[in-house]
Amino acid sequence: MISNLNIIDEGAEFFEISRRNMLKVSAAMFSAPLAERVMSASPPAPSGVRSRDLTQPARTHPPVMLPVALNVNGRQFDVRIDSRTTLLDALRETLAMKGSKKGCDHGQCGACTVLLGGRRINACLTLAVMHDGEPITTIEGLSNGNPLHPMQAAFLKHDGFQCGYCTPGQICSAIGMLDEAQRGVPSHVTENLSVAAVPLTQQEIRERMSGNLCRCSAYPNIVAAIGDAAGVSP
Amino acid sequence: MKSFSFEQPATVQAAAASLATHADAKFIAGGTNLLDLMKLEIEAPTHLIDINRLGLDQIETTDDGGVRIGAMVRNSDLAAHSRIRIDYAVLSRALLSGASGQLRNKATTGGNLLQRTRCYYFYDTARPCNKRVAGSGCSAVAGFNRMHAILGASDQCIAVHPSDMAVAMRLLDAEVETINGSGVRRVIPIAEFHRLPATTPHLETNLRRDEMITGVKLPAPLPGRQTYRKVRDRASYAFALISVAAVIDASGERAQSARIALGGVAHKPWRVESAELGLSGATINVKSIDAVTDQLLAGARAYSDNDFKLALVRRTVHAAVAEILKNSPQWK
Ligand SMILES: Cc1cc2nc3c(=O)[nH]c(=O)nc-3n(C[C@H](O)[C@H](O)[C@H](O)COP(=O)(O)OP(=O)(O)OC[C@H]3O[C@@H](n4cnc5c(N)ncnc54)[C@H](O)[C@@H]3O)c2cc1C
Ligand code: SF4
Ligand code: FES
Ligand code: FES
Numbered sequence: 001m002i003s004n005l006n007i008i009d010e011g012a013e014f015f016e017i018s019r020r021n022m023l024k025v026s027a028a029m030f031s032a033p034l035a036e037r038v039m040s041a042s043p044p045a046p047s048g049v050r051s052r053d054l055t056q057p058a059r060t061h062p063p064v065m066l067p068v069a070l071n072v073n074g075r076q077f078d079v080r081i082d083s084r085t086t087l088l089d090a091l092r093e094t095l096a097m098k099g100s101k102k103g104c105d106h107g108q109c110g111a112c113t114v115l116l117g118g119r120r121i122n123a124c125l126t127l128a129v130m131h132d133g134e135p136i137t138t139i140e141g142l143s144n145g146n147p148l149h150p151m152q153a154a155f156l157k158h159d160g161f162q163c164g165y166c167t168p169g170q171i172c173s174a175i176g177m178l179d180e181a182q183r184g185v186p187s188h189v190t191e192n193l194s195v196a197a198v199p200l201t202q203q204e205i206r207e208r209m210s211g212n213l214c215r216c217s218a219y220p221n222i223v224a225a226i227g228d229a230a231g232v233s234p
Numbered sequence: 235m236k237s238f239s240f241e242q243p244a245t246v247q248a249a250a251a252s253l254a255t256h257a258d259a260k261f262i263a264g265g266t267n268l269l270d271l272m273k274l275e276i277e278a279p280t281h282l283i284d285i286n287r288l289g290l291d292q293i294e295t296t297d298d299g300g301v302r303i304g305a306m307v308r309n310s311d312l313a314a315h316s317r318i319r320i321d322y323a324v325l326s327r328a329l330l331s332g333a334s335g336q337l338r339n340k341a342t343t344g345g346n347l348l349q350r351t352r353c354y355y356f357y358d359t360a361r362p363c364n365k366r367v368a369g370s371g372c373s374a375v376a377g378f379n380r381m382h383a384i385l386g387a388s389d390q391c392i393a394v395h396p397s398d399m400a401v402a403m404r405l406l407d408a409e410v411e412t413i414n415g416s417g418v419r420r421v422i423p424i425a426e427f428h429r430l431p432a433t434t435p436h437l438e439t440n441l442r443r444d445e446m447i448t449g450v451k452l453p454a455p456l457p458g459r460q461t462y463r464k465v466r467d468r469a470s471y472a473f474a475l476i477s478v479a480a481v482i483d484a485s486g487e488r489a490q491s492a493r494i495a496l497g498g499v500a501h502k503p504w505r506v507e508s509a510e511l512g513l514s515g516a517t518i519n520v521k522s523i524d525a526v527t528d529q530l531l532a533g534a535r536a537y538s539d540n541d542f543k544l545a546l547v548r549r550t551v552h553a554a555v556a557e558i559l560k561n562s563p564q565w566k
Contacts, residue, residue, distance in 0.1 A: 193327070
């Protein structure tokens with residue numbers, strides 16, 4: 001439980017201090033059960049292997065340790081890791097950058113969203129060893145806190161979160177999403193596919209952000225924050 | 235997850251050769267389906283071949299005016315490509331209706347075609363599933379089968395192929411290009427690519443064990459207007475209950491030609507070419523669309539929780555045709 005709260009607190013690290021203290025209180029009061037649920041959302045053990053400790057590899061398949069150069073937020077980390085390590089676990093456990101969050105670990109919630117070469121991806125559904133040398137940006141890399149990245153500032157201004165657990169993923173996703181929109185990438189709600197420039201409306205923001213769930217349902221404020229950062233009138 | 239050795243070959247030939255030499259090897263492309271299943275040990279390769287550094291990421295115009303899509307072209311890049319948006323809009327639309335922005339940035343053309351045909355019992359390793367464990371039974375036939383097939387199923391498996399992209403490719407008569415470990419190339423028409431479950435539900439495609447998808451070829455663009463209509467439980471980020479891909483060329487008095495493909499109804503994208511003949515040269519109206527839908531649904535069987543799909547297919551076909559023909563004099 002304590003460690004869950006710590007994780008939530010770290011999610012709020014990039015906000016100003018008063019906000020952070022407030023988040024601590026609200027996390028303790030309202031969000032701990034959510035965190036517990038989210039953190040324990042591990043898949044059921046396969047029936048045939050229930051007696052075996054699944055955290056330990058089967059004896060016939062010893063772990064394969066591989067060198068990989070992870071380029072995160074402009075710094076290179078030369079590490080040796082188990083081939084099975086997802087990019088998310090490498091960031092959180094190997095590099096101790098706990099800003100990127102694990103919600104579902106199955107590509108369903110967006111809490112783990114990071115930018116790979118500027119493009120948003122789910123860090124839980126890719127392997128660290130697949131990204132040797134490739135530039136990765138996490139929430140920690142967006143700013144040193146002063147000044148905040150404009151998207152962080154917009155989330156703060158519009159109260160785009162409650163517990164803050166989904167927030168690093170929301171912010172990284174929003175930054176990747178704005179870049180997509182600027183490059184003219186259409187969405188499911190884009191009416192006309194034959195025009196190169198897609199106007200970013202509230203409806204467009206909602207559709208394009210559907211890969212990021214918020215258990216606190218801060219959606220209206222998240223959309224407002226992104227709209228503000230993108231210069232969309234409400 | 236079971237442990238595995240890992241390699242990142244630099245050429246297509248090396249990748250294909252490696253697949254042929256390792257018994258339990260798998261390619262990893264976007265990883266969005268494979269890792270999802272490896273975490274549950276439903277897939278357990280002992281060797282992974284990362285095909286992300288081979289190229290195969292271009293979209294080129296072919297001599298006959300069509301396009302060749304590299305196997306590693308990401309779903310988001312394919313949907314946003316200017317040629318695809320204009321000449322193959324149904325494919326852009328289908329891709330954009332699938333998964334999320336993050337997943338589409340990773341998911342590849344080859345991986346999307348090869349994502350497992352599956353249902354939630356396939357993921358639930360505490361329940362029988364013929365696809366996961368041959369002969370263990372199907373939990374869906376007498377279980378909660380709201381998402382399941384109404385066409386082409388067997389009592390062994392009633393799962394549906396989850397891909398939106400594949401439905402559009404079926405409509406467009408795409409061809410899947412492959413290479414094997416000895417360098418032998420093969421072209422598989424999309425109609426023959428995915429399989430029905432019959433008594434071997436674990437076999438989902440006719441790709442051979444030692445083959446790699448190098449790309450997908452689309453023939454020259456079809457005349458007429460195209461649409462993709464996906465019906466799902468949420469407005470976004472959900473698999474299809476059913477979907478309809480359609481193209482109709484109705485530039486003259488009557489329809490010149492029409493094609494309709496269905497998703498979410500079978501173990502593979504569903505299309506009945508003979509039914510479409512009923513629309514070419516015909517006046518398109520409620521009656522003729524109903525007649526075509528009857529043929530599309532010939533032999534359909536629902537399993538209780540998915541009874542609604544029979545009516546939903548009919549209504550969605552009508553809605554798709556109406557959308558294509560809106561403002562056109564043919565639509566009465
Ligand atoms: C939460 C979630 C929601 C989703 N929603 C939708 C949806 O609404 N609609 C939809 O259509 N899809 C949906 N998907 C599925 C998604 O589209 C697929 O996971 C994706 O397209 C798979 O592509 P990939 O490149 O990541 O495949 P991978 O996971 O890398 O590979 C899948 C399989 O294909 C094999 N493979 C890959 N490339 C090749 C190749 N070139 N040659 C031979 N074998 C190859 C791999 O060995 C593996 O067996 C969803 C997925 C998730 C996780
Ligand atoms: S429908 Fe197919 S995938 Fe689902 S439980 Fe039955 S056999 Fe398994
Ligand atoms: S942790 Fe939920 S999408 Fe990655
Ligand atoms: S702010 Fe709590 S999950 Fe989004």
